[in-house]
Amino acid sequence: MATLEVEGIQKSFGGVQAVRGVSFAVEPGEMLALIGPNGAGKSTCFNMLNGQLRPDAGRVRLQGRDITGLKPREVWRLGVGRTFQITATFGSMTVRENVQMALLSHHRRLGQLWRPVARMDAAEADALLARLGMAGQAGRPCGILAYGDLKRVELAIALANQPALLLMDEPTAGMAPQERVSLMALTAGIARERGIAVLFTEHDMDVVFSHADRILVLDRGALIAEGAPQAVRNDPRVREVYLGSGATSGH
Template structure:
């Protein structure tokens, strides 16, 4: 049974059809890569699943519950967490405090000067940091960390809400090759251990082919291929988009290209 089911998803911006009726599914325990050239509709699709953009058409279901129309925070509470292309942490707080702040939010608790937030679920926060190999740096401020370590902290924060689905937007952007592989190997381990699913966008094809269980490929807002990485790599439309003219589809009369 699919954890995430996307059906007929569409989004337009004025005369630009950014996403045009795409369908895909994602199962628990699976890493699904969403790839395509610039302007393919990847970010738009990603942001609709997250609730940052509202779909014009179609359905996004998590465990058969509709997500279209819900606010990002409500989608997060239903089990969808996210990391960003540029890591989002509180730079003035320590590593462990960043995770504790996420735990406070997940438990719908508010920070108060009358409570000691620094003591809140500290053991749980440390356990999350241990999972991402950041426990030894728990007391360091995020502002002094190497970028690869900040990404690990962000991953621990994403795990704090016990997500069923993790969205990762360009998770290895700005990272050295070893850092990229370490982070994705860690992500794959967490997927297996927790039985969650990951949908990620990524420009580094070495990462995609090494760690994705399946891939979906967009071009001009339409899904042109899906399947195992090796199958997708040999797909003629995918080769045309990445290595040929890129003109995979004929434009309809009066239709503008997606940005």
């Protein structure tokens, strides 16, 4: 069974149809990239999957369960993690405490916050941070971290939910080239190891073609191509609307 099944989702804002009948599926352990020019409908699509927007039409299913229109916190409870283009962490709290908060939510223990947060789920948080190469940063406030490290913290927060599905909105935006390669290789390894389905949007085509198992291409709200990276790279319509004539060089 596919982890995520999307069937004919649509969304309009006024007279503008932002997403038009988009359908796809993501399998366990698969890295699926959603790409397209600015205004193609990628963020709107993501927000419908995560519950921030309700589709005008169509269905979203997670492991066979209809989650269409559920609120973001309800979607999180069902096993969906998300990272954002602009990192969202608690700057005054340490790296460990940020991950612990996510663990408390996952284990439904947020009502126990009268205890010192630093005593809760510390071993589990530290193990996850070590897996992401952040063990040495565990005690530092997020507000003083370099941007690439913040991206890893946000990934740790998403993984603390033990997700079946991980949604990543431009996960390498603002990062140095080597940091981008490292983060996505790490994500791909964890996804395959744990059977996590990953859907990500990304403007860095080196990242997309190096790490995606499959690629979806949106243009003006419609899905215009879907397939393996090389097939999408060579698709004339994709080259015309997004990749450009030089897209067949390189990888």
